[in-house]
Amino acid sequence: MTMTSPVVHLARPHRPVVVAGSLRELAGPEHGLVELPLRLWWGPPLAFDLDDPDALLWMYENVLREAVRAEELRAWLHGPTLIRVWPRLNLPRGVRAAWEARHRILTR
Template identity: 40%
Template sequence: MSGRITYRDTKPFCVPASLDELTGPSTGIVHLPVRLSWAPGDGCFNVDDAGERTTVYQCVIGEGSVEDQRRYLNRDILTDIWPTLRLDLAITAAWENRFTVLCGRNKWLSLYNSRNVS
């Protein structure tokens, strides 16, 4: 251990108290502010498109407040796409620790854990 502190170690993130709070749109276009989506473009994403939906969920979970999560995320979509979302390991672990319906389902966290078992 080098004692080095990384951004990953200090970057704050939010987790809602309940997935039932996530009542965002399940279809249509959402417009994410630049504080949530830093990508070039106008911040508009079609949640009917699998790739754009994934981008929205990764941005909002990784960068958003609980209020943002309530506004943009939908519980049913989240639980459906959770296995393939690529998020920081600490974020994924926090969400899986809070919500049993997500626990053990994210393939990226599972892969990391399986490679780091002593």
């Protein structure tokens, strides 16, 4: 019997992608101004206006790329919003592949 190791997708060199176990656990904000912790976002602007579609996409792209713990995903992403904006997110191939492998609804 041949054993295969699971595929590890990378957000960038030497950084594995963190994927939420369930989209339902993503209970982050849906509206308003959001200031991410410095570890997730270190440049201007200081706050993302989630009611601005471009700002929302930009924030989600950064959280999905930079998160190293599932708690960060749960705190800053909202499951139904992620599903809605998924096709428009500009993500590294590894991030997109890891999330789509775990959550098939994102491939629709």
